[in-house]
Amino acid sequence: MPDTAQPAIAAKRRRHGGRAGNTRRSGPVIKQTPWRLPRNIDRPTEPLGPEQVARVHDAVMRVLEEIGIEFLHPEALEILRKAGCTVAGENVRMGRDIVMEVIAQAPASFTLTPRNPDRQITVGDGHILFGNVASPPNYMDLEIGHKVPGTRAQCRNLIKLAQYFNCIHMANGYPVEPVDLHASTRHLDVLFDKLTLTDKVVHAYSLGPERVEDVVEMVRIAGGHSHEEFAQTPRLYTNINSTSPLKHDWAMLDGWMRLARRRQALVVTPFTLAGAMAPVTMTGAVVQSLAEALAAVVLAQIISPGAPCVIGTFTSNVDMKTGAPAFGTPEYMRATQMTGQMARFYGLPMRASGVCTSNVPDGQAMWETEHSLWAAIQSGTNIVYHAAGWLEGGLIACPEKFIMDCEVLQQLQRYMEPEICDTSDAALALDVIAEVGPRGHFFGTDHTQARYETAFYQPFLSDWKNFEAWQSAGAVWTAERAHAQFKLIVNEFEAPPMDPAIREELAAFVERRKREGGAPTDF
């Protein structure tokens, strides 16, 4: 019965929609925690000992020295040849002396400044920052009830969520691919939506020169910057994926080099599935991923010494029964932690992800996503992609999952607040323990009354009612509560302010570029 999911979820909606709508009673806006750049105060989890780190490093260097990486871009080959690398056809081998000298020029941390300077973020420096899901071709919500191709309307709603939640620091690439927009001009429409619906840092896909240049120009216009002002500091970022094993393709390298020259932020994330495009052993897959990533960082640093670069990890395992990728697995967690150790060894900021394999926003989705988020924390990751809204290994974007993830992200950000572990005399509270004694209750004390409103994290989605109260409120399961909040948020969403003149200039740019035909789609 291939359509089971739809009536199933539709039935739930009928059953609970009205009641779930009651969350509106709690006020027009969800009570969320304020915007902040959380610092990861936990010591990283380090499965590798010092000798093992040295062995992994040596293996990475030997891949670069003895096996080499293919750069499918003539200009990149020429730049690397001039820098002393050994180029044979498209294969580039580089000595560890060059690699280590060049990557040492990359900054350990840097800022990204969007059109609203109050939304500036610092990548590195102990921060852990979160961005929304990016690039799923499909969408699902509990009202539609099954997987459908993405549309601009759905994309806009997800962009609104990315702007709405303070725990989301970056407006990553398209939260769902709006396949109802023609590929040649899609980037223009989505960037217009992103730059008008959000004031957070945005991203440029490295999918051909025209797209990259269009995005850079639109970010400049949206910020009201002159070309000179724009060039003064990083304002956007790109993320490239190597074509594992051991390859960087033309379009990705073009965007990479283009934005390196403009000194925008550069994230390179090999997608190394152990057993498929990388060795079946997790350490082997990590070695290959690091070699592919460092090769791109070397190119960027040769072109533009000191350009802000980030090493990303996307090393997981396949399901050996089906060959399909699995995410949030134990092996994924350790691969992420090992990559974190190596990123610190190389002195580069790191990117990981909030990912799962589950097809719906259920229990499995949340334990898999928790595993990937804890791996990010344990690895000292600085930016977490796909941290809200990801399902089916990245093939589905889901607003209910987005909101469930934001509840978790808020809790993780609260977890990072050192005040919880305050050991001042007032916090140790000996006098209060003495005052209350063996027969008392602490609620009535001044000590509690002065603190209780801010002492503990208050969730916006978790339901802490007892069973009976929860049942009489409609017995609404988490995903259905999230659906009601999704409706509430998008219906009441207010876009951040933008100078009408800037908005017009942005619209005119989009109009002109559409008349010119947008970007070629034959890459």
Next chain:
Amino acid sequence: MPDTAQPAIAAKRRRHGGRAGNTRRSGPVIKQTPWRLPRNIDRPTEPLGPEQVARVHDAVMRVLEEIGIEFLHPEALEILRKAGCTVAGENVRMGRDIVMEVIAQAPASFTLTPRNPDRQITVGDGHILFGNVASPPNYMDLEIGHKVPGTRAQCRNLIKLAQYFNCIHMANGYPVEPVDLHASTRHLDVLFDKLTLTDKVVHAYSLGPERVEDVVEMVRIAGGHSHEEFAQTPRLYTNINSTSPLKHDWAMLDGWMRLARRRQALVVTPFTLAGAMAPVTMTGAVVQSLAEALAAVVLAQIISPGAPCVIGTFTSNVDMKTGAPAFGTPEYMRATQMTGQMARFYGLPMRASGVCTSNVPDGQAMWETEHSLWAAIQSGTNIVYHAAGWLEGGLIACPEKFIMDCEVLQQLQRYMEPEICDTSDAALALDVIAEVGPRGHFFGTDHTQARYETAFYQPFLSDWKNFEAWQSAGAVWTAERAHAQFKLIVNEFEAPPMDPAIREELAAFVERRKREGGAPTDF
């Protein structure tokens, strides 16, 4: 509409029951990972610096020295007085010299040996072990669809799950309270069920002398031990909760002292809800919890130097909107980590829990449970109570949640396997990376073929199919898949072997004690 949950879930069962039943196709038994005692190889997360540890320790000692703990048991008071404590009425104050000297006698690790010696466990020594949910008065499964008082039949089914899953190391107290059994003889029936349906370590509630003695005798009979053999090593454990703030009651102390004399394992777990029965500040609540726990350990060590003792933590926060306890919160995680630091400081094994606030086995249940399980790992916890089957802050036992938790526990146990981070040459796989090169695929290599069947964790409950395959298999959400597996497991359950003569002796003991009227219920 107070009954919404029932038709809702009943409808789901009708819709998916048949398809979900298909998991049977994958064979008569679920493919689970083998029994093992996992070692926690991660360095603990330590939110307190050395000076903060010293401040917390000093505060704990000052509670014991200056404020005191009430022992509602004349014999305990006498023992503590003789040992040099200051006793005033039921209040006992003890100097840090006595405390530190006496608790130093407790072992850092010890074994517990059930009737099947192959199921012996080691508490401490870097192990992290898991036990089932214990003591909820209510039960829910997706067939019943709502919360009902527990029964013996439900209790037996949950005991079968505790025996069935290799990731469950201890058969904790009653997985659900069978309120259809009279309180005076309930312990006899449930222990008979536990000792015949499982061969894992069991637990004795400290709810009066008769119950404790009955359980001890039944464990001895089930093991086929003489009294002398039985006394040779710890074979069962109790867990007592202080009556926070600052009190230990008579029944708990009676069982504690009784089992200390028999040198069985002793776990003391204060239930200190910050803002209710403990200070609103988490460090204050941890201080009070440690003082209450150490006071009990001191008593045990005076009675029986070297008796195996474990410090438990159950410090969480209330929902300040309702005053209801909340579990798996950010504050809970830090309290557990801080308690872990102090347990190591005092050289005692530690107990934590797998807990959540959610009323149903949904997304919230899993993120809250994940938070509590990660807190257990991060705190170096040795035994994790309630690790499978807990809902509604411990008021509901749920078999679907039990099975979902076991999937997570298996993944965490896999996560602890050092092989994942093997850095041997074979694992770093340079030659394989060279062999495959930039245009190949790793699946066909000998390196992959030799490893792929064991390289990665294989789930029994997680569904890694893509959306379309998942949908055509019935679009079954996680809790519903767990329900089908629950039915499968209890229907095909085979009790571990027991000598018929021993079973008869056990039954005869229960019969006799019932004739004698069991235990008084007037405490």
